[in-house]
Amino acid sequence: MKPLRLLFRSLGCRDYRLYFTGQVVSLHGTWMQHVAQAWLVYRLSDSNLMLGVVSAASLLPSLVLGLWGGVVADRVPRRRLFLLCQWLSLAQALALGLLAAGGLIRVWHVVVLALFAGIVHAFEIPARHALVGTLVPRELMHNAVALNSSAFNLARAIGPVTAGFLIPRIGEGAVFLVNALSYGAVIFALGRMRGPDPVPERHARDGLADGLRHVWREPRLRAAVVLIALSSLLANPYLVLLPEYARHVLAGGAEDYGVLVGAAGLGALAGALGLALRESPRGLERLIAVSSLMVAVALGLLAIVRVLPLALPVLFLTGFFLTSQVAGTNTFLQVSAPDRLRGRIMSLFSVVFIGFSPLGNLAAGALADLLGVIAVLALSSATLLVLGMPVRWRLFRRSG
Secondary structure, three states: OOHHHHHOHHHHOHHHHHHHHHHHHHHHHHHHHHHHHHHHHHHHHOOHHHHHHHHHHHHHHHHHHHHHHHHHHOOOOHHHHHHHHHHHHHHHHHHHHHHHHOOOOOHHHHHHHHHHHHHHHHHHHHHHHHHHHHHOOHHHHHHHHHHHHHHHHHHHHHHHHHHHHHHHHHOHHHHHHHHHHHHHHHHHHHHHOOOOOOOOOOOOOOOOOHHHHHHHOOHHHHHHHHHHHHHHHHOOOHHHHHHHHHHHHOOOOHHHHHHHHHHHHHHHHHHHHHHHOOOOOOOHHHHHHHHHHHHHHHHHHHOOOOOHHHHHHHHHHHHHHHHHHHHHHHHHHHHHOOHHHHHHHHHHHHHHHHHOHHHHHHHHHHHHHHHOHHHHHHHHHHHHHHHHHHHHHHHHHHOO
């Protein structure tokens, strides 16, 4: 099969093609808002800790409510649930944009609206992951999941650079309003879908813990989830530290910050595309183990470099290997999940990967204020390298 046809084969399914197109547009707006929000908070507070607080407010709901979000995704029509979440996210971006454009915005406003967005995401993320599995046949699922990750990381590469260009020219508020408009693409796509939106099959004794039990009983799935937990706590916070890194280590501004995030996004896009080109999910366990190791190495390199031309390729590698690990784990869980448990299993993924992140972000932000961003990056690298080694080895040995 030709590479392009292999890469985009799941786009032959009409409803998935609509979903994918809407996501490409909307996710660009989302990443623009991420960068604008972080820069706004740092400009208003001049505090790494406040960056961690805002990030925690947006992510903690996934830790508290994420598993319940998976139960809901396995109980109601997933497309309808996803659509409701899009409308609520649009309202959040609109409120943030109007406050910022009107000059009324304060850090506590951002915290409250980030918390609201986090509650929505606790239900939206498992619904989105489970929805993808209903839009393509099972044999194309690993490709659809990887393409979905590619859309996310394409936006992650371009959105921050666009935001870094726009913030000094039109302000953060206008960027938030652009994000509000971008949700219309997904809402339109969902309205155009023709396929059924059934309620997932329910077994009489199914409950909250069934997805957890399924993962716990499979040693390979369990090891992959443990590595995701470590990366969430120790690797993900590097994004929270990038405003400080850009401003004080590289002596740059908003444009440099946007370029740094964009470099990580380009690496992430390359990692996701590499996963999409795989003909089958076989061997994902080794990819997950090796990628986790290389994330630790990349963070250590980031702690060493002090100039933008060297920081960019290191961030590219960080994004590449972190996405290879995360998207590989996402795909591994998806293809291993029975449909009736998919929402709950993917909610476990979101709880571990997204819900644990605020704990790491808060710790990294507080430590960066005390020790400096370079020391935190070095400490994260060493801890991730040591704690993950036995799990990586077990996962690598069990791979087929």
